[in-house]
Amino acid sequence: MTRSSNNLWLHCFAVFTAAATLVLVGIGGLVTSHEAGMAVPDWPTTYGYNMFLFPPSYWVGGIFYEHTHRLFASLVGLLTTVLAVWLWLRESRSWMRRLGVVAFFTVVLQGVLGGLRVTLFKDQIGIFHATLAQFFLVLVSAMALMTSRWWQAAQGNSQLLLPSKKLGYLLVAAIALVFLQLALGATMRHQHAGLAVPDFPLAHGKIWPSTDPASLDVFNRTRLGVRDHNPITAFQIYLHMAHRIGALLTLLTAGFFAWSVRRQLGAKAAVSRLSLAWLTLIFCQASLGAATVLSKKAADVATAHVVLGALSLVMGALVCVVVFRFAFHRDVARAFVAKSEHLGDRAVSAAKRVPSTG
Amino acid sequence: MKMTTQLLTAALLAGSLQLASAADITGKITLKGTPSPEIPLPLDASCAKERIDKPTTRLYVVDAGGGLADTFIYIKEGLAGKKFPPSTEPVVLDQKGCEYVPYVFGLQAGQKLIVKNSDKVPHNVHPTPQVAGNPESNKMQIPGGPPFDYSFSNPEVFLRFTCNIHGWMFAYGGVVDHPFFAVSGKDGTFKIANVPPGKYVIEAYHRKAGKMTKEVTVVDKGQTADFTLSVPAPPK
Numbered sequence: 001m002t003r004s005s006n007n008l009w010l011h012c013f014a015v016f017t018a019a020a021t022l023v024l025v026g027i028g029g030l031v032t033s034h035e036a037g038m039a040v041p042d043w044p045t046t047y048g049y050n051m052f053l054f055p056p057s058y059w060v061g062g063i064f065y066e067h068t069h070r071l072f073a074s075l076v077g078l079l080t081t082v083l084a085v086w087l088w089l090r091e092s093r094s095w096m097r098r099l100g101v102v103a104f105f106t107v108v109l110q111g112v113l114g115g116l117r118v119t120l121f122k123d124q125i126g127i128f129h130a131t132l133a134q135f136f137l138v139l140v141s142a143m144a145l146m147t148s149r150w151w152q153a154a155q156g157n158s159q160l161l162l163p164s165k166k167l168g169y170l171l172v173a174a175i176a177l178v179f180l181q182l183a184l185g186a187t188m189r190h191q192h193a194g195l196a197v198p199d200f201p202l203a204h205g206k207i208w209p210s211t212d213p214a215s216l217d218v219f220n221r222t223r224l225g226v227r228d229h230n231p232i233t234a235f236q237i238y239l240h241m242a243h244r245i246g247a248l249l250t251l252l253t254a255g256f257f258a259w260s261v262r263r264q265l266g267a268k269a270a271v272s273r274l275s276l277a278w279l280t281l282i283f284c285q286a287s288l289g290a291a292t293v294l295s296k297k298a299a300d301v302a303t304a305h306v307v308l309g310a311l312s313l314v315m316g317a318l319v320c321v322v323v324f325r326f327a328f329h330r331d332v333a334r335a336f337v338a339k340s341e342h343l344g345d346r347a348v349s350a351a352k353r354v355p356s357t358g
Numbered sequence: 359m360k361m362t363t364q365l366l367t368a369a370l371l372a373g374s375l376q377l378a379s380a381a382d383i384t385g386k387i388t389l390k391g392t393p394s395p396e397i398p399l400p401l402d403a404s405c406a407k408e409r410i411d412k413p414t415t416r417l418y419v420v421d422a423g424g425g426l427a428d429t430f431i432y433i434k435e436g437l438a439g440k441k442f443p444p445s446t447e448p449v450v451l452d453q454k455g456c457e458y459v460p461y462v463f464g465l466q467a468g469q470k471l472i473v474k475n476s477d478k479v480p481h482n483v484h485p486t487p488q489v490a491g492n493p494e495s496n497k498m499q500i501p502g503g504p505p506f507d508y509s510f511s512n513p514e515v516f517l518r519f520t521c522n523i524h525g526w527m528f529a530y531g532g533v534v535d536h537p538f539f540a541v542s543g544k545d546g547t548f549k550i551a552n553v554p555p556g557k558y559v560i561e562a563y564h565r566k567a568g569k570m571t572k573e574v575t576v577v578d579k580g581q582t583a584d585f586t587l588s589v590p591a592p593p594k
């Protein structure tokens with residue numbers, strides 16, 4: 001059996017798996033947006049049926065969202081398993097094979113967490129389930145990137161302009177903020193308390209909302225809707241406000257990163273363009289956040305906010321992977337060149353053949 | 359033997375005395391202010407078939423005279439140290455026309471609650487208690503399926519029931535550890551029956567109009583306690 005680091009079909013399959021995962025995150029968002037997570041009380045069965053045999057006549061109301069989520073999750077689980085086995089058999093890079101194994105165990109853990117959230121009535125598991133989903137999506141997306149021909153070609157390309165290490169760390173900080181925002185968002189959703197702050201840009205009519213018991217009582221009693229969410233608590237208002245402040249910080253950090261990269265590398269460099277696109281994405285995401293509040297958390301808007309959030313994380317993470325991986329390669333190559341020159345041998349030309357381990 | 363007979367007679371006498379002096383607390387809940395209009399329920403196709411009307415939320419059910427329904431009225435203080443065995447008569451909660459009926463009900467801790475499904479669609483019966491010791495559970499009830507029995511051992515006002523298949527379905531139980539409670543009817547009136555003599559604090563609690571307490575002293579004849587609750591002003 002021949003192993004290779006350049007397998008077009010494997011790459012296509014990885015891209016498909018990543019895309020399916022993004023769709024799955026969207027369906028998961030629909031489940032929480034429709035408060036339908038508990039519409040199927042049992043797991044792994046569906047109302048006692050093998051879930052693949054559950055009669056479509058029962059796919060009504062909240063069951064539709066939850067059951068579709070389970071079926072689609074099974075598909076992603078299957079795709080991930082095939083991807084891992086495929087990598088194991090055909091991939092020449094050992095770390096890439098190991099990533100496949102990590103992805104497999106993550107998707108299994110993720111499925112079990114989803115089931116336990118339902119059977120154990122634990123919102124906290126839901127928060128973890130939603131956050132692990134983001135991590136898994138980044139993982140399979142990175143695998144899709146790393147199995148591409150572009151990845152192979154780009155790391156030998158010394159023409160690719162890369163930002164300084166300092167800016168690399170700024171990017172890491174911005175991604176950490178995006179991830180924190182996603183974790184905060186997951187916590188807000190999975191407390192099933194609806195909008196802890198129903199207005200924007202003000203918060204309960206103020207710059208900073210009151211959280212004393214009397215105000216909370218009025219907030220809860222004046223909240224009229226078809227759905228009865230869990231009562232808002234002071235903690236949930238703090239979470240919501242932290243999410244707003246986090247959004248501002250993320251925008252500023254990503255904006256500062258994009259501006260700095262542009263100054264350092266020029267407007268035409270690939271990383272400059274990517275970081276500008278990323279900033280645009282984050283700006284759209286922040287706007288969707290505001291729209292989620294203004295639409296009173298309409299299910300479609302809120303779900304779009306989840307999906308775009310996941311996309312923001314993936315895009316940031318992929319840019320980060322490229323920057324660090326290639327910078328690392330270049331450093332190794334430069335060090336090799338420097339060493340060769342120092343020794344005065346004639347291996348300079350060899351050093352320019354960047355190590356092909358990546 | 360003679361001793362036992364004497365004791366029995368004494369007990370019977372005491373019992374009948376108490377019965378004789380027990381009285382009802384009656385009253386009316388009135389709503390002040392005008393609530394915002396109720397919101398139509400977003401019934402799906404299968405639920406729409408169960409209804410000929412267009413159901414709405416039941417946040418404020420008020421009659422022309424301002425009588426406020428669905429208020430839970432119960433003795434909050436004054437029964438400390440007294441124990442009352444739960445009634446053997448179960449409370450029934452029905453799922454009818456894709457709504458829980460009644461919307462608000464009272465239940466004594468330990469009393470049996472029967473939940474049934476009168477619809478041709480499935481529901482998942484999902485009580486979501488917040489008080490430790492009252493178990494959360496979630497079971498599907500198919501059309502024509504057998505009713506489910508519930509019992510909650512700790513007081514909790516309000517203990518919510520929901521159905522996640524139909525995100526608009528809710529019911530609220532006022533669970534207390536004695537039998538002295540009532541839910542106001544369509545005209546806002548209520549009656550708490552057979553209250554033993556004593557000094558009590560009774561509370562009227564409406565989910566949206568809030569709560570209010572009153573002191574009531576029961577001697578041997580009926581007592582009245584009227585409450586006026588208000589639509590809360592929007593937060594400033």
Ligand SMILES: [Cu+2]
Pocket residue numbers: 456480481482521522523524527
């Ligand atoms: Cu239902």
